[in-house]
Amino acid sequence: MRITKKERQKKLVQALEADPFMTDEQMAKLCQVSIQTIRLDRMELGIPELRERIKLMAESNFDRVRSLAPQEVVGEVIDLQLDQSGVSILEIKKEHVFERNGIARGHFLFAQANSLAIGLVDAEVALTISAEIRFLRPVHINEKCVCYAKVVKSQFSRTYIEVRTKVNSEEVFYGKFVVFRQKKK
Amino acid sequence: MRITKKERQKKLVQALEADPFMTDEQMAKLCQVSIQTIRLDRMELGIPELRERIKLMAESNFDRVRSLAPQEVVGEVIDLQLDQSGVSILEIKKEHVFERNGIARGHFLFAQANSLAIGLVDAEVALTISAEIRFLRPVHINEKCVCYAKVVKSQFSRTYIEVRTKVNSEEVFYGKFVVFRQKKK
DNA sequence: TATACTCTTAGTACTAGGTATTAAAAGGTG
DNA sequence: CACCTTTTAATACCTAGTACTAAGAGTATA
Structure with missing residues (x-):
């Protein structure tokens, strides 16, 4: 042996x-x-x-x-007015959270907001230039994040978008996005 | 028949x-x-x-x-000094990019940076409070993103972290993260 | 109507990568 | 030496096939 x-x-x-x-x-x-x-x-x-x-x-x-896999958008878009506003929903599941404490990893909330912001822009190419974001309270497993995005300004090749994500009408995430766009469709 | x-x-x-x-x-x-x-x-x-x-x-x-799957961290951490600095690498693959133009979706760069920032903090609980980020140039498929994170300040229960991501020594992403921490290990 | 041709079914031999079971050999320990 | 764990061997059987041969069914064409 x-x-x-x-x-x-x-x-x-x-x-x-x-x-x-x-x-x-x-x-x-x-x-x-x-x-x-x-x-x-x-x-x-x-x-x-x-x-x-x-x-x-x-x-x-x-x-x-x-x-x-339908990764173009994180979260399910349930309403979309191009160049105006949009709403998407993301249910937090176990693959989104820290094992340790069941709190959603921030980048999923960011991804939902970012996807919606990009999706809102009616252009051939739309890329995030910058963002200022705030995580207002931890989001837990099984909570449904409803993300509201609104175009606040559109200047030159830039679109300014404000995003608020809520869980049961309680704000959990806030972000200001600047998105670059090229060539309108 | x-x-x-x-x-x-x-x-x-x-x-x-x-x-x-x-x-x-x-x-x-x-x-x-x-x-x-x-x-x-x-x-x-x-x-x-x-x-x-x-x-x-x-x-x-x-x-x-x-x-x-080891989703606690997006990107591979190759160096880590707790509460000081860290480096991670993320190779952009087809699942990270827009099908249309082969440009990486911003939230993956954010996720890499966010993961590293969180991983840097030596505490039981570490959560992102806010971030200011800038996407400096588009990142394409097959490019390797090297992410450098550095703690710049630690006050009360907050850690301030600066993150720079480079592709071939060219800066593609910059971010300032504020991370909340609870109970040191 | 006989022939040709496609489509479908049947049957046999064989394969990988096993399970399940019984039995025997090898090895170390009191 | 006897006992017990560990290891090996051998056999029957299983699934979900491949590869091949052959025959029947249905339809169109000379």
């Missing part, structure tokens, strides 16, 4: 973390033991077989891809 | 788009044809078998999971 069972199992877990696509055969070679030993190890450790592992990975990302 | 071959194949593609986890058997039932017909259809359409499909999904998201 070269290394102990415990050590081998530890090694296995690490190896699978680095490359979850290993077959039992490959693991057996890696650990210099028989395939049966590997299978017993997987049993003990509660590690499913390759195909199950792959499936779990694919499934877990499938939802995420679906909910995050 | 109820529906034509073309119609059936169209149906198949749509069904698989909605649920890529279907076996040939399930598809056969769905289309009211034999399993062999489904296999011929897959051949013609160049659709791989279930296991291959699942594997492709898992693989394609594996990289993304790696780079995005």
Whole structure:
């Protein structure tokens, strides 16, 4: 016995973390033991077989891809008057919050506001130039952030937009955005 | 022959788009044809078998999971002196940019900066209170954003952090963050 | 009507990467 | 030496296929 069972199992877990696509055969070679030993190890450790592992990975990302892939806008736009105002909603889920305390990471609120501000501008190219933002109170998991954006001024190639995000009519985020635009449609 | 071959194949593609986890058997039932017909259809359409499909999904998201799942931080932290300074790198990929023009959406640069600023603060709870940010030039796909954050002041329960993001020593983003902190570790 | 042709179904052999089970060998410890 | 854990081996079976051959069904064409 070269290394102990415990050590081998530890090694296995690490190896699978680095490359979850290993077959039992490959693991057996890696650990210099028989395939049966590997299978017993997987049993003990509660590690499913390759195909199950792959499936779990694919499934877990499938939802995420679906909910995050239409990434052009963060949050669901429910109202939009181009060059005037818009409203979007973002429900804070576990992927948005700090594990530790369940408080939403600021950049998601920013992303919602930024997306809406950009989406508001009726131009071929619209890019954020600058922003002044304020996080007024922490937002928690399961809260629905309703984001209101309003164009306050449009000068030369710049659009000035004011954004307020509320949770139950309580303001949680405020931002002033300056957006650069090029060539009206 | 109820529906034509073309119609059936169209149906198949749509069904698989909605649920890529279907076996040939399930598809056969769905289309009211034999399993062999489904296999011929897959051949013609160049659709791989279930296991291959699942594997492709898992693989394609594996990289993304790696780079995005440790979501506590957007970007890879390569240097960190708590309460002093830190550096992180974010490579702009296709999921970060506007499809239209290949320019990075601002909120990713913000997220990188915000994450680093929060990560810099050595406290149990650290939350962004406000930020003043400026996007100095557009960042394109494949560019590597190196983000430098520096604590400039720490007063009461607030930490003031300055962040500069560069691409090839050219400044692309600048931000001043105010971070709230609670209870030192 | 017979023939040609596409479409569909059936059946067999084989594959990877396993599970589940039983049994035997190897190794270390009291 | 006996006991017990650990490891290996062997066998039957499973799923979701591939690869291939062959035959039947349905339709159009000479």
